[in-house]
Amino acid sequence: MTETEGLYVPPGHGRVVETPAQRVTFKVTGMHSRMASTFEVEVPPGFDVGAHVHTRSEELFYVLDGELDVLAFEPRIRTPDNWQRWESSSGSRVLRATPGTVIVVPPGCPHAFANPTDTPAKMFFQASPPPDHERYFEELLEILGNGGPPDQEAIEALRAKYDIEQLTPLRHR
Secondary structure (H helix, E strand, O other): OOOOOOOOOOOOEEEEEEOOOEEEEEEEEEOOOOOEEEEEEOOOOOOOOOEOOOOEEEEEEEEOOOOOEEOOOEOOOOOOOOOOEEOOOOOOOOOEEEEEEEEEEEEOOOOOEEEOOOOOOEEEEEEEEEOHHHHHHHHHHHOOOOOOOOOOOHHHHHHHHHHHHHOOOOEEE
């Protein structure tokens, strides 16, 4: 790609990083865009990214297939274990996102997603600025690919490295 050429990524293309816990296809990276990294993320049944917050990053999620429980608000109380029960001061609660749902998360806003169903979900995910989320996904999937329960200490250190304050644990079946 040159400065006068765009990028075309056909269906089924992109660099794939995969573990039993998650499959991420890199569609647009920091090599291609100064604005955002873009991914297609397959979220297996039982996966819960855990509530977290970024001080610099802005994110956009677009549900393509399946259903996800999503959070994108500051709760009255940040309980350490179950973001699905959180409620905002204005009465917002966790919602079930179905295909076509868009979630925009500004910097500083706690957010999470989980697949509570028995079927995989798929979403388009965009993170700005690049390339932090690319590197984060690569390193996270390395940790999750080791089998067994997630190494929470390793995930915590990784998230701190990439501007992610973990509020509740990441979980997967």
